[in-house]
Amino acid sequence: MICRSKLAVMISAVAVSAMFVACNDRAEEKAQSKAQPAAETAAQPAVSKSVVVYFSQTGTTKKLAGxxxxxxxxxxxxxxxxxxxxxxxxxxxxxxxxxxxxxxxPALENAKLDLAKYDTVYLGYPIMFGSFAPPIYSFLDSNDLSGKVVVPFCTYGSGGRKASAAELKTLEPNANVTLAMGVSNKRMTRDDGDSIAKVEVETFLANLAAGKTDEMLMGGYSEQRPLTAEDSAVFVAATKDYAYLNLTPLSVSTQVVAGMNYLFLCEMKAFGGAAVQTNVKVFKPLPGRGEPELIVVEK
Ligand SMILES: Cc1cc2nc3c(=O)[nH]c(=O)nc-3n(C[C@H](O)[C@H](O)[C@H](O)COP(=O)(O)O)c2cc1C
Structure with missing residues (x-):
């Protein structure tokens, strides 16, 4: 995780960076609109080489795709x-x-897509049973993503971003599957879900353009330490709607941002299953700006 001020710098860097092909369209467009009168820009719309392909059952991933x-x-x-x-x-x-x-x-109405003109596919899906939803298998079966950059993004109840991206890499060994992004359903469907989604997407694209890996994004936290009473209260508040995961926090590390990020190392017995250890990310906003919220159960 990185602090928000750093992110702001990185986000502005994206606009001028040519590091990642998928972000270039926007940067080029910005540069063009500075250099040319608006009428000329409008007369020569850029041809997109990127496509967002997604499945959404109840509209949450659709919103993120937009x-x-x-x-x-x-x-x-x-x-x-x-x-x-x-x-x-x-x-x-x-x-x-x-x-x-x-x-x-499941059969898709539009299984076979004409993807030849795209070099980057942003692939969006809800997490179902720990990985991408079944319609994505149907899509993968009908289309060749070899040689393309594939950027996974998802919405989820508690997590599944990493596992789904790992499965995508296995199924598409000839595609360049990048860092994946994910946002919880709960955060996406809040009143301010649109602005949460925008910040998450901008942050993600900045991380992607900067070549960050998941390991790098986990940097910047303190060492794991025993929980204080305050940490426990934050954990209880953030996980009160996730009783089915049977999470027991074992230790915690923190990162100061505009508020506080927590990384709780937990024992999880989801749906009463076998115990596994997992990291649970929680964000506590600055005082008076809301309750602690679960960001993701890393899996
Ligand atoms: C059949 C089904 C299985 C699901 N499995 C998981 C899961 O394993 N892990 C998880 O975090 N969320 C799971 N969810 C929650 C969805 O990922 C989440 O609600 C998502 O935001 C739905 O996206 P949509 O509105 O685009 O369909 C599941 C939802 C359904 C309907």
């Missing part, structure tokens, strides 16, 4: 199921569970 599209000046394609998932959570769990069990991936 923000991503704006930020990188990409085309956008929504993957549509021939037979949509049921409208209730429990029924969807049953259908998706059966699809995963049988590896029978």
């Amino acid at each position: 923000v991503m599209k704006q930020a990188v000046n990409a085309d956008e394609i929504e993957l549509k199921l021939v037979t949509p998932y049921p409208s209730t959570y429990d029924s969807t769990i049953a259908v998706v569970g059966a699809q995963r069990e049988s590896k029978q991936w």
Whole structure:
């Protein structure tokens, strides 16, 4: 994690950086609009070499995809199921569970896409059963991503960003799968979800342009130490809606930002399963600016 002031510097650096091809469209556009009168710029729209391809069942990933599209000046394609998932959570769990069990991936209305003109595919999905939603397998089965930059982004209940990106790398060994981004459903659907999404996307693109890895993003925290009563109170407040994960914090490290980032090393027995250790990221805003919130369970 990096502090917000550093991020602001990095974000402005993205606009002038040519380091990452996917961010170039926007930087070029900005540079052009400075150098040319508006009418001329409008007469010569840039041809996008990036596309945002996404699946969304209930609209959360769709919202994030819209923000991503704006930020990188990409085309956008929504993957549509021939037979949509049921409208209730429990029924969807049953259908998706059966699809995963049988590896029978659902038919898409638009399975085969014309991706030849794109060098970068921003691939968005909800996390389902710990990795990307089944329609993404259908998309991967029908399209060749070899040689393309693939930028994964997701929304989730508690996490799955890393595991889904790792699976994508395995399934697409000839694509350049980059650092992945993710935002929790809870944060995306807050009243200020749009601005949260914008900040998350800008931060992510800056990290991507700077060549940051997940390991580098975990830097800047203090050493892990035993919890104080205050740390425990922060943990309880942030995880009160995640009882099903059965999280027990073992130790914590912190990072001062505009507020405080916490990295709790926890024992997790999700849905009463076997105990595993995991990192739980929590953000506590400055006093008077809201309650501590769970950012992600790293998995
Ligand atoms: C069938 C199903 C399985 C899910 N599995 C997970 C999961 O394993 N981990 C998780 O963090 N969230 C999980 N979720 C929550 C979704 O990832 C989350 O609600 C997401 O924001 C939905 O995105 P959408 O609105 O674009 O469909 C699951 C949701 C459904 C419906």
